[in-house]
Amino acid sequence: MIPPRVFISYSHDSADHKKWVLDFATTLRNRGIDAVIDQWELKPGDDLPHFMETQIESADFIIMVCTQKYVDKANAGEGGVGYEKMIMTSSLLAKIDNSKVIPIIKQSGSDHRPTFLKSKLYINFSNDEDIEYSLDELLRTLLKAPLYEKPPIGTNPFKPLEGSHPDRTADGLKELMITIADCFMGTAMSYVYYSKVVSLSKMHRLSLDRYVDIAIEKGLIRRDLSNIYITKLGTEYLFANGIIEE
Secondary structure, three states: OOOOEEEEEOOOOOHHHHHHHHHHHHHHHHOOOEEEOHHHHOOOOOOHHHHHHHHHHHOOEEEEEEOHHHHHHHHHOOHHHHHHHHHHOOHHHHHOOHHHEEEEEOOOOOOOOOHHHOOOOOEEOOOHHHHHHHHHHHHHHHOOOOOOOOOOOOOOOOOOOOOOOOOHHHHHHHHHHHHHHHHOOOOOOOOEEHHHHHHHOOOOHHHHHHHHHHHHHOOOEEEOOOEEEEOHHHHHHHHHOOOOOO
16 A cells, blocks of 8 residues: 655644654654655755645645644734645645545644634544544544444344444454454464564554454453464354455
């Protein structure tokens, strides 16, 4: 898969904020995203408007890091942020898929966004304790790996409403079992290495461990220190969910 190219737009509020954005972009690159920020690409003498326009046009996604200063500058049309606003709200927008603009909230205590982003859903990065969950949501969007799997159209029009809502845990569990099944391809062993499951999984390590625990509780797998075994019930799960065919 070609890594999605992501341009990160932000305001230079402070040295700490610039460092946060640098760490954020570095994390995205470490997790398979071709993240682009001015701190890597620009040097004194470069043409800032040309850089912004080129990046906005060529990016698969545009992440706008919303702080209060960013919002104020964007709404007032000031500085580099203001220039990006002009681009995003001008005729150039006709050439850009508007769905590729993702606002993330960095300021604490509010969800303020520039006026032209008010209607867009955002991802909240203001709470450092929940940052891995926010990253997981963002990565799933960038990698087009949604947490909820759209169910197939059924054949029973009288299936009861109760319990029919999308199950976040079930979808994560299914993703884990798909990864484990893939690990068994081409091997005659009765187990797979946990490290291989980690390397193949698209989930964050903490999410993966959570679903491993759920799979163990449901009796789908067993695990020792370094190996994972699929139980008879787990094999039946793979067939029942169409992960492998009889």
